[in-house]
Amino acid sequence: MKKDYIFTPGPTPVPHSVSVAQSKMIHHRSADFGELFSRVLDGLKYAFQTQNDIVVFASSGTGGLEAAVANCFSPGDKVAVFNGGKFGERFVEIASFFGLDVIQVAYNWGESANPSDCERVLSENPDIKGVMLTHSETSTGVVNDVEAFGRIVRQTPALFVVDTISGLCAAPFKTDEWGVDIAVGGSQKGLMTPPGLAFVAVSEKAWKAVETARLPRYYFCFKAARKSFSKTPPQTPYTPAITLLQALDVALKMIKDEGLENVWARHELFARATRAGVKALGLELFAKDSSRASVVTSVISPDGINSGDLVRLLRSKYGIFIAGGQSKLKGKIFRLGHVGYFDRYDIIVQLAAVEFGLKELGFPVELGTGVSSAMKILYEE
Numbered sequence: 001m002k003k004d005y006i007f008t009p010g011p012t013p014v015p016h017s018v019s020v021a022q023s024k025m026i027h028h029r030s031a032d033f034g035e036l037f038s039r040v041l042d043g044l045k046y047a048f049q050t051q052n053d054i055v056v057f058a059s060s061g062t063g064g065l066e067a068a069v070a071n072c073f074s075p076g077d078k079v080a081v082f083n084g085g086k087f088g089e090r091f092v093e094i095a096s097f098f099g100l101d102v103i104q105v106a107y108n109w110g111e112s113a114n115p116s117d118c119e120r121v122l123s124e125n126p127d128i129k130g131v132m133l134t135h136s137e138t139s140t141g142v143v144n145d146v147e148a149f150g151r152i153v154r155q156t157p158a159l160f161v162v163d164t165i166s167g168l169c170a171a172p173f174k175t176d177e178w179g180v181d182i183a184v185g186g187s188q189k190g191l192m193t194p195p196g197l198a199f200v201a202v203s204e205k206a207w208k209a210v211e212t213a214r215l216p217r218y219y220f221c222f223k224a225a226r227k228s229f230s231k232t233p234p235q236t237p238y239t240p241a242i243t244l245l246q247a248l249d250v251a252l253k254m255i256k257d258e259g260l261e262n263v264w265a266r267h268e269l270f271a272r273a274t275r276a277g278v279k280a281l282g283l284e285l286f287a288k289d290s291s292r293a294s295v296v297t298s299v300i301s302p303d304g305i306n307s308g309d310l311v312r313l314l315r316s317k318y319g320i321f322i323a324g325g326q327s328k329l330k331g332k333i334f335r336l337g338h339v340g341y342f343d344r345y346d347i348i349v350q351l352a353a354v355e356f357g358l359k360e361l362g363f364p365v366e367l368g369t370g371v372s373s374a375m376k377i378l379y380e381e
């Protein structure tokens with residue numbers, strides 16, 4: 001018998017109570033749906049730490065990124081994208097696709113975006129309309145300093161657009177306090193819900209930009225969403241992903257009950273334990289400032305071992321789903337997720353599996369070394 005464990009940094013494990021909440025169908029023009037949707041919007045405000053309007057779309061997170069660009073900008077607008085990985089690249093791709101004038105500030109993968117670069121680029125280009133940053137760059141494990149960027153961008157007319165798809169409810173994120181104008185989240189990571197929902201928190205500054213923005217949008221329209229959401233009870237312009245919203249409602253209650261500060265602290269603890277386990281095995285972390293990498297731990301695959309082989313072996317033999325490297329990191333790193341519905345035993349199981357897998361692939365492992373280091377940290381807390 002072999003159980004399946006999903007330890008990827010998205011999709012992430014879904015609690016049983018969240019899964020079963022999807023089993024009933026209600027109609028979206030009913031009072032029951034209105035109550036559900038108001039609760040969900042309130043819960044999302046708590047998750048994003050915002051009083052801003054939140055727009056919900058039935059799409060994966062990328063739809064939220066596309067909506068951010070399409071609703072706030074006009075063709076030829078200048079934007080600066082701070083790009084240190086696959087999801088920074090996605091911002092570049094979407095903005096370029098929509099005909100924006102993209103200044104790309106690229107970092108070596110594994111490095112964090114530097115706020116002083118933001119200061120420089122904004123002072124050299126006072127006509128910049130938007131600054132785009134990835135909160136948790138899932139492809140490398142790096143968590144960027146959104147707060148420091150926010151302090152700089154808020155002093156300019158530019159909109160601060162942040163992808164917190166894997167960071168939300170995992171690493172600290174404070175939309176209002178940090179001056180984030182557009183924050184984009186997704187359901188399938190820290191929110192412990194199946195994939196299929198995107199959320200966008202929109203500030204007053206961003207709503208002003210929406211009024212004059214000329215890029216085309218139809219389904220992904222903030223104004224249409226706000227008009228329906230502000231009805232009593234709130235509605236959606238089109239058929240919503242009803243069952244996913246039911247699931248999200250339960251997950252948001254779990255987050256509220258645990259308390260966001262505790263949720264962040266749990267992620268930080270599990271990241272620390274994972275790092276200790278990995279280092280005890282003699283492996284090297286990929287993220288340069290790994291102390292911030294609380295969402296996913298990226299690990300350099302040992303010499304002579306293709307990380308894809310480790311990922312495949314763990315899946316086929318042990319039922320353990322971890323992630324390999326993406327794009328140019330394919331084969332070179334593996335990523336241990338600890339985002340969302342994780343407890344301390346998941347951390348131990350994941351490290352144990354890595355030990356089994358690496359040993360089988362020929363890397364010298366004294367079984368239990370990584371697990372034991374992680375357990376000491378988990379026990380002490």
Ligand SMILES: Cc1ncc(COP(=O)(O)O)c(C=O)c1O
Pocket residue numbers: 009010060061062063087090134136137138139163164165166167186195
């Ligand atoms: C930081 C980040 N941005 C964007 C995305 C894309 O989200 P989706 O696959 O839900 O469209 C992901 C998914 O892994 C992500 O981690």
